[in-house]
Amino acid sequence: MRNAPADPLPLAQALIRCPSVTPADAGALGVLEAALAPLGFTCHRMRFGETENLFARRGTGGPHFCYAGHTDVVPPGGQGWTDDPFAASVRDGVLYGRGACDMKGGIAAFVAGLTDYLAANPNPPGSISLLITGDEEGPAKDGTVRVLDWLAERGEIPDMALVGEPTSRAQLGDIVKVGRRGSMTAWITLFGTQGHSAYPQRADNPIHRLVRVLHRLTAEPIDAGSEFFEPTTLQVTGFDVGNSANNVIPGEARAMLNIRFNDLHTSASLTDRLHAALRAEEARYDMRIDCSGESFLTKPGPFVEALTRAVERQTGQAPALDTGGGTSDARFLARFCPVAELGGVGATMHKADECVPIAELRDLAALYRAVLEESLG
Structure with missing residues (x-):
């Protein structure tokens, strides 16, 4: 009998309860490291300036798939919240809190999808890593860009990277960002x-x-x-x-x-x-x-095609390939490898009562599992 899928909700709540307003970490990366180590990941914590970063990798061979994201959040502001923004409250099937949408919920969904992928593929081809920073919402000087320099020195640059920003517009998976202005x-x-x-x-x-x-x-x-x-x-x-x-x-x-x-x-x-x-x-x-950041584009090719297949498998519809919106840390990864962005619906990011439906979190976890299956073979 197949085990029940891993649930991203507990990890999402634990991350939200860390008030990691840029550049404070407030324990968020420790929570994530504790979730990854039992899955066989070797974790490296590194600090540049005031910024805490985490690089975790499982396996040493290729192809090397990297999931990139951030645990820092914007300030909650003083008004408009129904509950404490760092309480990670659940009401009527919806998770509320700063970072629920952008992007602690996405990180938790990836870890849940990764857990299910590894349960079905104990010895997967290649290797999987997570590059998680604490300064994406701030100056972005001591986070992803510095970790990539560290990886380049060690010869660990990934072959492909997926940034888990909440890129979906109306429904999960309707947009895959393949570039940014x-x-x-x-x-x-x-x-x-x-x-x-x-x-x-x-x-x-x-x-x-x-x-x-x-x-x-x-x-x-x-x-x-x-x-x-x-x-x-x-x-x-x-x-x-x-x-x-x-x-x-x-x-x-x-x-x-x-x-x-x-x-x-x-x-x-x-x-x-x-x-x-x-x-x-x-x-x-x-x-x-x-x-x-300069403009960048990951043209349709094996990686983008794998993401498209994963979305079609989970949603029944092909995603639109998009380059709109602001900047993200994908601009740094684009200098080294093909990169795209795929995450949940971003309707409430940076707003009061930021939230994500729990069902969407679980669907995103399933989508990320499909991404790993399609990307790693």
């Missing part, structure tokens, strides 16, 4: 000459110049999108002159921009575009750029 932010300061507003001929108004720059950048679409990506977008997210006097032309004006870009561009080419718009004003300016 790049994201960059620009802080621009344009300098003029301060003066009296009654004598504008004696001043050089930087506001007028910066408004023209922003018009050049936003008047026309940057592109129409590409085969796998939606159009690039540029949004003005801040504008300030630091001036409280209505009769003074200020000496400088500042703007902040955020660009989400597809595979037709790089952060370098878009930086050149910004410089060109600013140089057209023939004014002195300063610009600082921060790129949190």
Whole structure:
């Protein structure tokens, strides 16, 4: 007789009860390590800066399948919660708590699916690992990116990676993310000459110049999108002159921009575009750029096809391949191996009363078991 499937609920509750708001670990990785060690995983805990990370691997051969995720969560906020956000309450078949959706529930579902997979395949081909970080919701400087450097030095880079972010839109498995747009932010300061507003001929108004720059950048679409990506977008997210006097032309004006870009561009080419718009004003300016990630794409191939088969097996429908949304730690893994994202429905992530139906958690565990079966053969 086949044993009952492993239940992800107890582990999900134990993880939620660790108030691991970035960068605090609050015991979450210890809870996860305690669940993985009895399954035969060799666990490595590593700390970079304030961030605790865990890499756990079972087996040494190939192919090497890696599940990546994070146990850190965003702050719960002060209002809107029916229960304590770290109580992991269950009401009417729904698990509530910060991280239930993003993404402690997903981690628990993977461990449950993994447990069932190993029960049916005690000596699976290749190896399985988990790369779990504590800074995905924060600066993402001392987590996945640092662990990958450590793995590269040891020759343990995976052959494929699945990030368990809650990517499903309306129902479980309807979306597999095979890429993400790049994201960059620009802080621009344009300098003029301060003066009296009654004598504008004696001043050089930087506001007028910066408004023209922003018009050049936003008047026309940057592109129409590409085969796998939606159009690039540029949004003005801040504008300030630091001036409280209505009769003074200020000496400088500042703007902040955020660009989400597809595979037709790089952060370098878009930086050149910004410089060109600013140089057209023939004014002195300063610009600082921060790129949190370039765009990436895992094109349809063996790994994506395995994920598609797993979803079809469990849901009866093929998933859509998508590259929308913000950034994730998949951008770091994409530098080393094929990577995709597949998780639960993300309707309540980062909200008050964040939650996941328990039935969905159990279905996700079954889906992750199917992913392992299809990916490892």
